[in-house]
Amino acid sequence: MNAIWLPWLFLLVGAVATYAWRGLGVMLSGRINADSPVMRWVAAVAYALLAGLIVRMIVLPAGALAAISLVDRVGAAAVTVIVYFLARRSIILGVGAGAATLILLLYLRNGV
Amino acid sequence: MSWQRRSIHTGLLSKRDHRSGCLARIGRYDAGKTPFTFTEPMNKPARYSEDFGSVAAARRQGALAALAMPAVVLGASYLGFGAFVRQSGLTLPQGVVSSATGWALPGQIALIEIYAVGGTLLSAALAVILTNARLLPMVASLMPVLRAGEAGPPRLRHYLIAHLIAITGFAIAMQRAPQMVPAQRLPFYQGFGITLWLTTLTATILGFFLAGMVPLYVTLGFVFLNPLYFMLVFIADLKHRLRALALVFGTLLGPALHLIDPEWGLLATGLIGGTAAFLIDNMRRRRGRGWRQ
Structure with a gap:
């Protein structure tokens, strides 16, 4: 091909x-009926697959993210969760803080 | 207060009070003459509480509703997606086509990720099919609300608007549309969906260019927006038992099965973790209901 x-x-x-x-x-x-057994199974499979994908992207990423140390990736994820709850469940602040943390950590380590 | 005193004396309401209470309940009693009326239940809107005045106004209000919070959050995520597209070795047109035609971020990320790790077309197809199957019940339950009793089989405009139904719009429309005047619901969602869709297309383009202009470590921060965003969306969903179970199983199985088999690990995670969550949830449901029914 x-x-x-x-x-x-x-x-x-x-x-x-x-x-x-x-x-x-x-x-x-x-x-x-969105609450029928088949539909609930479909939803469960989608959620499990997505959770697996997201965790994999944080813990075992492919491509350029793999060059970042595991500590930095997990650290940024932890900051995201903490800020999310501190900012009264603000997704935008949580995600922003997490990405900023990662950028800062990478910068402090002199780039990748 | 006087009602209470009287009931202590007689054990009953006086005939007059009793009658007025009944009348108040069915809404014909003069509200001005009684200290407590039941003419209108507090939580039920007096017919449709949201009337934008015209179809065009409904469309505008839909666009404004999208520009409030959803466009900011989703825009940031698609900024990350644009950067992710570039990092995965794809071109700008490919990124834009993905956002335009496969509009549902989790499926888009799964597709690009599998392409980037060199997975087969079959495993990519199955991953997208499994992640996006949730769109079926979403569309099927939102469409009757948007059509609001409109008779007849679905028309072309319903098939077109379905392309713009995803979790963000679904959640907002399910919440707000039932209060809207029926004829204004579809226009509202048109305004909402098209605005959000165009925002994500713009953000995909911006993210792609941004990834080429800023240093690599900033690009990586943008790429990382994707898993961070969905992680928070999922945390917000943990109150729901079935979803929470599926998320926990997926979290545990995902990395483990990926190490065992990178090609099929993700699909196995979904099928095994999802089925396990479904079975446990079913067991709990049966036990919870058991003696009540």
């Missing part, structure tokens, strides 16, 4: 896999 087309193929698959659920949702609208 041509390497130039590969990313586009990924994007096409992503678009189809995303819209298919929305289109199906319109078709079934009003006829589906």
Whole structure:
């Protein structure tokens, strides 16, 4: 397969896999119970998969993030959570503080 | 006070008081003449409490609602996504197309991440299918609220607006739309969704350029916005038992299964962790309800 087309193929698959659920949702609208066992299982699988993905991106990241030490990554995540609760559950302040912490830590270590 | 005194004497309300109480309850009693009336339950709006006046105004108000907090939070996240796209070796058009067509950040991140680690198309497809399956019940339950009893099968505009339904808009619309005049709900969401969507497209572009202009350590800070943002979104969700269980299992299994098998670890995490959470939640539900039913 041509390497130039590969990313586009990924994007096409992503678009189809995303819209298919929305289109199906319109078709079934009003006829589906979000609290039915199948739907609750679907939600549980999505949450477990996403939690796995997010933790993996923090603990075992791919690409450039892998060059950052584990201590810095986990430290920034910890600051995020602490500021989030201190700022009365403000997502924007928590995330901002976490990213700023990471940038500061990397700067203090003279870049990556 | 006088009501209480009387009931101690007679054990009953006087005939007059009793009757007035009944009338007040069904809403025909003159509110000015009695110290306590029940003409309108406090928590139920008098028909639709939100009326923007016109369809165009509803669309404008939807756009303004999006520009308040959602655009800031999601904009910051998509700034990170744009940086992430560049760091993953993809181009600007590819990043924009991802945000435009696959609009749902978790699925987009999963897709790019799997592409970046050299995963196969099949595992990327399955990961996006599993992460975005939650959109089906979301759309299916929000659409009747937006259509508000409008008869007939869904039309093209409903299929188009469905593309703009994701967790942020869903949460806000489920909260506010039921109070709106029915004919203004869809326009409100159009204004809201399109504004939010355009904001994220702009943020994707900005993030991509930013990642090329600032030093690497700043870029990495932006890329890191993505996991940090979703971590907080999930923490906010921990009150919900099923989700909390799924998140805990996913957190524990994710890194472990990734080390065992990088290609299928993520999917296995979702399927095993999600199913385990579902089964435990079912058990607790049955036990919790058991003797009441």
